[in-house]
Amino acid sequence: MMSESANWLPPGWIVQDRVRTSGATAGTVDKYYIERVSGRRFRSKKEVQYYLETGTLKNKKRGTENSEGDVNAAQGSGSHSNKKASKNAKRPEMKFDYLNVPDRIEWILIDAKEDAWTPFIEFKKNGTTEEVKKIVTILNEAEVPSEDVVEVVVSPPFVFLSLVKGLLRPDFQVAAQNCWVRKGGAFTGEISAEMIVNLSVPWVILGHSERRSLLNESNEFVGDKVAYALSKGLKVIACIGETLEQRESGSTLAVVAAQTKAIADKVTNWANVVLAYEPVWAIGTGKVATPAQAQEVHLELRKWLHDNVSAEVAASTRIIYGGSVNGANCKELAAKPDVDGFLVGGASLKPEFIDIIKSATVKKDD
Numbered sequence: 001m002m003s004e005s006a007n008w009l010p011p012g013w014i015v016q017d018r019v020r021t022s023g024a025t026a027g028t029v030d031k032y033y034i035e036r037v038s039g040r041r042f043r044s045k046k047e048v049q050y051y052l053e054t055g056t057l058k059n060k061k062r063g064t065e066n067s068e069g070d071v072n073a074a075q076g077s078g079s080h081s082n083k084k085a086s087k088n089a090k091r092p093e094m095k096f097d098y099l100n101v102p103d104r105i106e107w108i109l110i111d112a113k114e115d116a117w118t119p120f121i122e123f124k125k126n127g128t129t130e131e132v133k134k135i136v137t138i139l140n141e142a143e144v145p146s147e148d149v150v151e152v153v154v155s156p157p158f159v160f161l162s163l164v165k166g167l168l169r170p171d172f173q174v175a176a177q178n179c180w181v182r183k184g185g186a187f188t189g190e191i192s193a194e195m196i197v198n199l200s201v202p203w204v205i206l207g208h209s210e211r212r213s214l215l216n217e218s219n220e221f222v223g224d225k226v227a228y229a230l231s232k233g234l235k236v237i238a239c240i241g242e243t244l245e246q247r248e249s250g251s252t253l254a255v256v257a258a259q260t261k262a263i264a265d266k267v268t269n270w271a272n273v274v275l276a277y278e279p280v281w282a283i284g285t286g287k288v289a290t291p292a293q294a295q296e297v298h299l300e301l302r303k304w305l306h307d308n309v310s311a312e313v314a315a316s317t318r319i320i321y322g323g324s325v326n327g328a329n330c331k332e333l334a335a336k337p338d339v340d341g342f343l344v345g346g347a348s349l350k351p352e353f354i355d356i357i358k359s360a361t362v363k364k365d366d
């Protein structure tokens with residue numbers, strides 16, 4: 001078995017040549033294109049390109065995606081042994097606990113001022129109506145810096161958007177956690193940008209790593225979503241970030257640059273875009289990026305925007321950090337020059353959440 005990479009593939013993909021060792025076709029080499037983060041395997045460049053462009057799998061005959069996630073791996077052979085191998089293939093370890101799905105509420109704190117700071121807090125909890133109301137009450141009662149210092153945006157699951165919007169203090173805003181890539185239509189279960197606008201919800205989060213990895217959203221698909229949401233007047237928090245494997249292989253900057261490029265390719269006006277850098281290995285793991293690691297990536301992203309978009313966009317685009325931010329580490333992270341805010345999950349369940357909001361003043365106090 002040989003591994004290589006192909007120039008046309010985005011970071012995070014590998015190409016494998018597998019030699020058949022038995023049967024009449026022994027010696028035949030099968031090429032597989034593998035997206036490492038999802039484990040999906042494809043048999044042709046055409047299928048990979050379709051997947052990268054649309055974020056979906058090409059229409060194929062039933063049963064041609066085997067239990068390993070190989071797309072069309074059995075195509076052309078249809079042999080009994082292949083079907084058997086497919087049936088017996090070990091399923092990859094699922095990273096997602098479907099039996100204990102966390103309901104999530106995201107709190108986004110965004111500085112309204114051009115030169116100011118932008119914390120983005122994500123709140124994870126069992127999201128029943130009563131619990132959501134409790135959270136909103138705590139927020140409503142909290143003493144936090146004024147709107148001209150910190151802009152707070154709360155992002156609950158879709159079903160609670162109206163409830164939260166109705167109860168939340170007027171100086172805090174609301175965001176949806178996702179929206180459909182294009183105009184609404186026959187896409188059962190999807191929520192269009194138009195619907196979010198119709199609810200007077202001004203923000204949407206797009207490209208969260210969980211959607212990229214669990215729902216196979218490609219860079220290009222996220223770029224399309226960002227552009228469409230912006231075209232409908234929504235403000236977008238666009239998430240990017242590398243996996244642990246990508247960090248360890250030294251490709252962090254290439255990965256976040258490719259993710260940002262896919263957005264830049266589709267977006268001309270960056271005024272309503274906030275970039276959220278979230279290293280996947282730091283989300284919900286308790287392993288926070290060090291302030292130096294966060295600053296390094298944020299600075300490189302700003303340089304990337306400077307060189308590839310414009311000096312003005314580089315200076316004005318807010319780049320916020322997400323991944324195990326808490327009351328203890330927020331001040332040090334917030335003090336870094338290119339960290340413009342946070343996206344916080346677990347810690348926003350606790351009283352320290354208010355401290356994280358308050359860390360918006362760290363740079364101003366200098």
Ligand SMILES: O=C(CO)COP(=O)(O)O
Nearest residue numbers: 283284323324344345346
């Ligand atoms: O997922 C996150 C933001 O979207 C971050 O979550 P944690 O703060 O729990 O790591």
